[in-house]
Amino acid sequence: MQRQVWHILTGGEICKGFKVDSEKGLSDREVSRRLAEFGPNSLVVKKGVNPVFLFLGQFKDFMVLVLMVATLISGLLGEIADAVTILAIVFLNAVLGFIQEYKAERSMESLRSLTAPEAMVLRNSRTEKVPASGLAPGDILMLEAGDRIPADIRWLNTSNIRVEESALTGESQPVTKMNQPLTDEYSSVADRKNMGYMGTVVVNGRGLGIVIATGMNTEMGMIAGMIQEVKEEETPLQKRLAQLGKWLVTISLAVCVVVVVTGVLQGESFEKMFFAGVSLAVAAIPEGLPAIVTVALAIGVQRMVKRNAVIRKLPAVETLGCATVICSDKTGTLTQNEMTVRRIFCDNQVITLTGQGYDPKGDYHGADPYKDKGPLKELLRCAALCNNAVLTKKGIQVAGLFRGKGQDSIWGIEGDPTEGALLVAAAKAGVWREALERKEQRVAEIPFESERKRMTVIYKNKEEYKAYVKGAPDVVLGLCSREMTKDGVVELTSERRKQILFYNDEMASHALRVLALGLKDVRRGEPNGDVENDLIFLGLTGMIDPPRTSAVKAIKVCQAAGIKPVMITGDHKLTAQAVAKELGIIHGFNERVVTGIELDQMTDEDLSHMVMNISVFARVAPRDKLRIVRALKKNGQIVAMTGDGVNDAPAVKEADIGVAMGQTGTDVTKEASAMVISDDNFAAIVAAVEEGRGIYDNIRKFIRYLLSCNLGEVLTMFLGTLTGLPLPLLPIQILWVNLVTDGLPAMALGVDGTEPDIMKRVPRQPEESVFARGLGQKILIRGTIIGLATLFVFVIGLWYGVGLLAARTMAFTTLVFSQLFHVFDCKSERRGIFEVGIFSNPLLVVAVAISVTMQLSVIYLPALQAIFKTTALVGWQWLVILVAAGGPSLIIGLTRLIRNRYQPAKSSPNFSFKKSVH
Numbered sequence: 033m034q035r036q037v038w039h040i041l042t043g044g045e046i047c048k049g050f051k052v053d054s055e056k057g058l059s060d061r062e063v064s065r066r067l068a069e070f071g072p073n074s075l076v077v078k079k080g081v082n083p084v085f086l087f088l089g090q091f092k093d094f095m096v097l098v099l100m101v102a103t104l105i106s107g108l109l110g111e112i113a114d115a116v117t118i119l120a121i122v123f124l125n126a127v128l129g130f131i132q133e134y135k136a137e138r139s140m141e142s143l144r145s146l147t148a149p150e151a152m153v154l155r156n157s158r159t160e161k162v163p164a165s166g167l168a169p170g171d172i173l174m175l176e177a178g179d180r181i182p183a184d185i186r187w188l189n190t191s192n193i194r195v196e197e198s199a200l201t202g203e204s205q206p207v208t209k210m211n212q213p214l215t216d217e218y219s220s221v222a223d224r225k226n227m228g229y230m231g232t233v234v235v236n237g238r239g240l241g242i243v244i245a246t247g248m249n250t251e252m253g254m255i256a257g258m259i260q261e262v263k264e265e266e267t268p269l270q271k272r273l274a275q276l277g278k279w280l281v282t283i284s285l286a287v288c289v290v291v292v293v294t295g296v297l298q299g300e301s302f303e304k305m306f307f308a309g310v311s312l313a314v315a316a317i318p319e320g321l322p323a324i325v326t327v328a329l330a331i332g333v334q335r336m337v338k339r340n341a342v343i344r345k346l347p348a349v350e351t352l353g354c355a356t357v358i359c360s361d362k363t364g365t366l367t368q369n370e371m372t373v374r375r376i377f378c379d380n381q382v383i384t385l386t387g388q389g390y391d392p393k394g395d396y397h398g399a400d401p402y403k404d405k406g407p408l409k410e411l412l413r414c415a416a417l418c419n420n421a422v423l424t425k426k427g428i429q430v431a432g433l434f435r436g437k438g439q440d441s442i443w444g445i446e447g448d449p450t451e452g453a454l455l456v457a458a459a460k461a462g463v464w465r466e467a468l469e470r471k472e473q474r475v476a477e478i479p480f481e482s483e484r485k486r487m488t489v490i491y492k493n494k495e496e497y498k499a500y501v502k503g504a505p506d507v508v509l510g511l512c513s514r515e516m517t518k519d520g521v522v523e524l525t526s527e528r529r530k531q532i533l534f535y536n537d538e539m540a541s542h543a544l545r546v547l548a549l550g551l552k553d554v555r556r557g558e559p560n561g562d563v564e565n566d567l568i569f570l571g572l573t574g575m576i577d578p579p580r581t582s583a584v585k586a587i588k589v590c591q592a593a594g595i596k597p598v599m600i601t602g603d604h605k606l607t608a609q610a611v612a613k614e615l616g617i618i619h620g621f622n623e624r625v626v627t628g629i630e631l632d633q634m635t636d637e638d639l640s641h642m643v644m645n646i647s648v649f650a651r652v653a654p655r656d657k658l659r660i661v662r663a664l665k666k667n668g669q670i671v672a673m674t675g676d677g678v679n680d681a682p683a684v685k686e687a688d689i690g691v692a693m694g695q696t697g698t699d700v701t702k703e704a705s706a707m708v709i710s711d712d713n714f715a716a717i718v719a720a721v722e723e724g725r726g727i728y729d730n731i732r733k734f735i736r737y738l739l740s741c742n743l744g745e746v747l748t749m750f751l752g753t754l755t756g757l758p759l760p761l762l763p764i765q766i767l768w769v770n771l772v773t774d775g776l777p778a779m780a781l782g783v784d785g786t787e788p789d790i791m792k793r794v795p796r797q798p799e800e801s802v803f804a805r806g807l808g809q810k811i812l813i814r815g816t817i818i819g820l821a822t823l824f825v826f827v828i829g830l831w832y833g834v835g836l837l838a839a840r841t842m843a844f845t846t847l848v849f850s851q852l853f854h855v856f857d858c859k860s861e862r863r864g865i866f867e868v869g870i871f872s873n874p875l876l877v878v879a880v881a882i883s884v885t886m887q888l889s890v891i892y893l894p895a896l897q898a899i900f901k902t903t904a905l906v907g908w909q910w911l912v913i914l915v916a917a918g919g920p921s922l923i924i925g926l927t928r929l930i931r932n933r934y935q936p937a938k939s940s941p942n943f944s945f946k947k948s949v950h
Contacts, residue, residue, distance in 0.1 A: 038244050039214045039224040043188040046242055050170035054188055054242070057154035057172045066168035073167040073183050073246035075256045151182040169243050175228070176238035184250040185228040185241030187211045192481050193237035195228060198363060200251060200654075200678055201602040205371070205449060206235050208482045220628045221251060221653050222602045231678060236448075255654050255682055276735070276802055287746050288313045294753045308749065308763050325731060328782035332727045339719040340711045342694065348706035350731070351689045352672055353724020355595055356795045357664050358717065359657075359683070360674040362601035362608060365693060366615055366714055367577045371449040373457035374544060374578070377535045378571030379407040379517045385457060390443045392423065392459035401461030407516040409463070411570040414549045415454035416465040417472070418489045418500040421447030423455050450545065453575045454502070478564070486511075488564055490554060499552045499563045505536045505572060508548035512569040516551075521568055536572055543610030544574030576607070579615045583714035587616050590718060594794035598664075600649045600657050600683075608650035617647050628652040631659065639663045657683035668799070674709075674717065675701050691717060718791075725793070726786030729861075734781045735802060736811055737858040741773050741851040743815025748822045748847060758836055760826045760843045762901055769844070772886050773851040776879035781855055784873050787862075807861070814857070814920070818850045821916040828912055841891060841902040842909055848887045849917035852880050857921050864928030865921055 038046060047054050058066070091100075151164045154172040164182035167173075173185055181195070187209050194206040201222035210225050221229070228241055230252040247253055288309040295305035329350065333343040343349055363369050370390050376383040383398040401408055424444045445452030455465065472491040480487035486503025501508060509532060515524045539546045550567035587597050597617050601608050609625050612618045618625075625648040631639065636659065643663040649656065657673075661683045664671045673680070673687035678701065684690035685704035692705035693712040702708050709716045745766060752760040761769075796804070803811070825846040829839030855876065859868040871877055890896040892904055905913070 037217060038186050039219065039227050040217050041186075042213050043186065043211055043242070046186050046244065047188070050242065050244075052170040052172065052242065054172055054240070055154075056157045058168065058170055059156055063155065063166070063168045063171070066170065067166065070169055070249070071247055072165045074165045075248060075253055152179075167243055167246055169246055171243040173241045173243060174238070175234050175241065177234055177236050179234045181228045181230060181232050181234065181241075183230050183243045184245035186244050187226050187228060187239055187241045189240040191237050191239060192479060193239040194235050195232050196235050197222070197229065197232045198369075198602075198677055200229055200232055209237075209239065210482055211239075218629060218632065220602075220651050222651060251654075252678065255678060280739075284313055284742075284746070287750055291749055291753050295759070298753070298756055300759070304759075308759060308766075325782075328727055328730050328734075331783045332723045335723055336707075336716075336720060339716055339723075340709060340713060341716045341720050342708045342710055343706070344702075344708060345706040348689050349720060349724045350727050351670065351724065352691075352707065352717070352720045353722075353726070353728050354670050354796050355672040355689060355721065355724075356669045357596045357598055358590060358672045358674065359598045359600050359661060359664070359687070360714070361676060361680055362599055362603055362611060363577065364676050364712060365674050366583045366599065367579050367611060369577060370445070371453035371545070371575050372578045373453050373573050373575045375539055375574040376408070376411065376457070376571060377532070377539070377574075378411050380531075381408075382535070383408070385460065390423070390445050390452060390456055392443060392456050394460050396461065401463075406518045407570060409461075410516060410551065411549050411573075412458040412461050412463040413468065414500040414502065414551055414570055415573065416458040416463050417468060417474070417491055418487060418502045418549070419451045419455055419465065421445055421449075421451035421455050423452070423459060450547070450575065454547070454573060457573065486564070490563065497554045499554050499567075501550045501552070501564060501567055502547050505533070505546050505548040508550050508567070509533070509569065511564055512550050512567040514567075515569040524569055532569070532572070539572065539574035541606070542574075542576075543604075543607040544576050546572055546574050548572050576610070579611055580714055584615055586715040586718040589791060590721070591616070593721060593791045595721065596647070598647050598649070598660075600652055600660060602652060603650060605650040608648050612648045623647070625650055628656050631656045636663065640666045643667065644669075654678075654680075654682055658686055661686045670795070672717070674714070675705075676712070677701065691720075722786060722791055725790050728796075729787065729790070730782050730784050732802065732807060732861070733784060733858045734778045736807055736814075736861075737781055737851075737855055738778055739811045740814040740818060740854060740858075741769075743811060744818025744822065744847065744850065745769060747816060747819025748826075748843070751819060751823055752826070757823075757826070757830075760823060760840065761847070762840065764900055765840070765844050765902075768890065768900060769847055769851075772848055772883045773855075776882055777852065777855045777876065780873060780876040780879040781858060783875060784859055787860060805861070810861075814854060817920050818847065818854065821850055821920070822847045825912055825916050829909070834909070837901065837903050838905070838909070841905060842913060844900075844902065845887060845891065845905065846913045846917050848883070849913060850920075852883055853918045853921040855880060857924060862928075863932060864925035866925045866929045867932065 041049075043054070052058055149164055150161050151167055151171075152159060152174045153162050153167065154174065155162075159174060167183050171183075172188075173182070175181060175193075187193070188211055190209050190211050193209045195209055196206045207222075207225065209228065212226060214224065214226060216223070221227075228239075230250040245251075245253075248257060292302075292305045292309035295308065296302050332349040336343055336349060360366055372390075373385055376385070376396075378399075381398055383396055385396060386394040399408055401412060422445070424446055443456075445455070458464070472493045474489055475492045475497070476490040478484075478488040480503070484503070485507045486501055488499055488501045490497055490499050501511070509529060512524055514521050515528065536546050536548075549570040549572075551570060552563065552567045554563050590597050597615075599608060599612050599615075599617055603611075605625050605627050609618070612625075613620070624646060626646050627649075628651045631649070631652065634642075639659060640663045643660060644667055649660060652660075657675075657680065661671050661673055665686075665688070670689075671687045672689045672691060673683045674691040674693070675681070675684045676693035680692075681701045681704040684692060684701055689707065690701075690705035692701040692708045694702070694708045694710040695712045707720060745761075748760050749766070752758075801808075822843050826839050826843035829842045830836070834842075856865050856868070856870055859865075859873070859876075890900045891902050897903060
């Protein structure tokens with residue numbers, strides 16, 4: 033039998049195909065045979081990596097190997113403190129990487145926890161409870177409210193059964209199930225009303241089903257397979273830093289060899305030049321770079337925690353910062369996952385309700401329900417009484433009157449979300465069921481059934497009986513003969529019926545779920561068949577799961593930042609379209625919305641060509657989300673994917689940055705993600721984008737700073753040796769410069785604050801080099817200036833005859849102070865030292881002050897003078913040093929101030945979401 037046709041076959045045909053009697057079930061012998069053939073009903077998890085090997089694998093990175101070599105060299109040179117520091121950095125990075133990868137290994141375990149532990153099954157003509165892992169295809173299952181479905185099934189018999197499938201399909205409402213065959217062979221998983229799926233939960237009714245797939249052959253099993261197939265990729269930052277590290281090591285070693293050879297050829301001893309070359313190599317390679325990246329990302333993580341985003345993987349913030357597309361599930365992420373009545377049609381009035389979700393606040397626009405004593409009040413009474421949901425406040429059922437004004441309490445619903453929406457709509461008008469039932473008593477109920485499409489309750493007030501009815505508009509309207517108006521009860525004419533159906537269609541066209549309400553005075557003992565006839569029509573209610581207010585604002589900020597939001601949902605096309613329009617993702621109902629069925633008819637190549645022109649995908653299956661993310665990545669996009677349900681997990685893991693919802697998200701999605709939004713607020717993603725961009729800016733800042741400084745050091749030694757001058761710096765002085773400038777100032781620069789216009793820029797191109805946008809040029813120019821300034825001061829010292837010791841001390845100090853001045857230039861790539869505010873980063877000021885103190889110590893303390901071969905400097909020497917070291921920063925700062933103040937700012941480049949497929 034083939035998977036795709038089970039939903040179009042009758043129950044009898046499926047039982048025949050599985051060779052099972054639905055009244056007897058399988059025999060124990062047959063179950064054993066099928067388990068041997070199909071395997072146990074459990075999700076297969078690939079064998080995890082041994083933790084020891086996982087930890088050792090952290091030391092294979094190229095920059096880590098460079099750091100290990102630097103450790104060895106530092107040890108040989110007697111720099112034990114340097115060696116210990118570098119080893120600590122390496123070990124810290126290894127531990128962080130190990131923790132992240134070890135957590136990722138647990139994602140499949142979370143998925144397995146969604147499977148039911150036991151199942152009630154019919155075998156050998158009797159019912160028995162068996163472990164869910166022992167189910168076989170063809171088993172007959174008995175399920176009722178509260179049960180988790182343990183395998184994929186085809187319903188054979190249903191009694192008012194509804195199933196919560198949002199974790200699998202994204203459907204925001206429990207789905208009413210049936211046992212009749214469907215006609216559409218290619219219907220999506222969410223539309224197969226006669227099917228049940230592993231991991232979903234029965235919330236109402238009971239039913240009988242036949243197992244048609246177990247284990248990895250279930251829809252949940254396919255998701256498990258997709259999660260395991262997704263390969264981990266390096267982030268753009270990791271790729272760039274790896275490339276940078278290799279480039280720096282190659283260039284640095286080549287220059288050092290040239291320095292050593294040149295020095296020896298000019299008469300210097302080999303031993304002296306060898307140690308000078310090794311010292312220069314240690315200085316040239318920025319071994320502090322991985323540590324500063326780690327610290328910068330860690331600080332970003334702490335900032336994110338304060339903004340309700342928990343980072344599971346350190347590079348996640350940076351990656352989200354360069355995201356060009358954010359794919360988001362609709363239910364619970366962009367919307368509140370709380371049905372809300374938005375419109376009421378009553379007595380020829382269209383009334384709009386404000387307020388969000390389950391909170392019974394908000395006002396009625398178009399009517400005053402507190403003054404209304406006619407149709408609207410009766411409609412709301414009907415909504416409150418023909419209802420089995422319960423409105424709760426902080427987990428406590430509400431009893432008595434409470435209008436809710438000025439309250440900040442947390443409200444919720446126990447029961448059906450649709451009934452909850454009606455209950456809240458009544459509460460907003462001061463109509464509370466608890467208060468009504470003090471005077472009226474429910475005496476009978478005719479429950480909702482999918483065949484009847486309506487629900488009726490009968491209440492007694494003294495000796496009077498009233499029936500309250502709600503249901504599908506066409507059904508309820510067909511049972512009505514009269515309508516309640518402000519002028520009393522009038523006959524419901526055929527013309528009036530057309531008008532009511534017109535308003536029903538108008539609400540439905542805006543993706544509102546519409547219910548009709550009616551009532552009737554009944555006689556005691558009146559037969560049920562008569563109770564629901566000759567009703568009085570009260571009106572229509574239209575409801576929807578509303579967008580989050582914060583999500584609307586967040587989407588505007590994303591669009592201003594050049595990031596394209598894409599909605600990917602399992603909900604119906606019309607609902608998705610309406611919500612997307614309200615959110616601002618699309619701007620009209622004429623914009624194309626692609627459904628899962630349309631996606632099934634596209635090849636991967638077709639999808640790649642059109643995906644950048646689509647902002648809303650509706651009625652999609654888990655594999656569709658995965659295809660969409662892959663198609664976007666194929667177009668060169670950096671893709672973020674938010675989600676909460678199990679159905680989102682493969683796409684969340686496949687995305688460059690996966691974002692899970694903390695409150696409604698399943699453990700599977702959280703484990704597959706790189707970031708968890710703790711309050712399920714889409715706005716926190718915008719905060720992540722801002723932090724990510726800021727962190728990448730900071731990484732560029734200290735790369736600019738470190739490489740400019742290191743280039744200055746290399747050029748000082750290289751040009752000094754090349755021109756036949758004595759060595760401008762001794763090996764120990766080079767190592768000291770490396771410690772003083774690459775340490776605290778660079779670290780403080782890595783945690784600098786974000787610039788004001790950071791969310792008004794377009795995302796950087798994913799393939800952009802770390803040196804893009806003129807950074808490489810800035811490094812070369814400033815590094816050259818630092819090197820030449822140092823050599824200039826060295827030559828001045830020699831020319832004035834202060835002696836080699838004092839000239840080296842002057843050059844040594846000039847190099848340090850040039851770098852300390854330059855650190856303030858690096859605070860911004862667009863603004864100068866007079867605009868950024870020197871004291872805007874107190875940590876940087878403190879770090880520079882400490883570095884200055886350390887440098888003064890080696891110049892003026894006799895004990896350190898002997899170690900570092902320095903001598904005390906006098907006034908004119910300091911003047912030369914400060915002019916040479918600080919002059920470039922002052923000139924550049926003044927130039928930028930004039931340019932930014934008197935020249936109009938350049939507009940941001942236009943950003944296009946369309947890119948050709950490579």
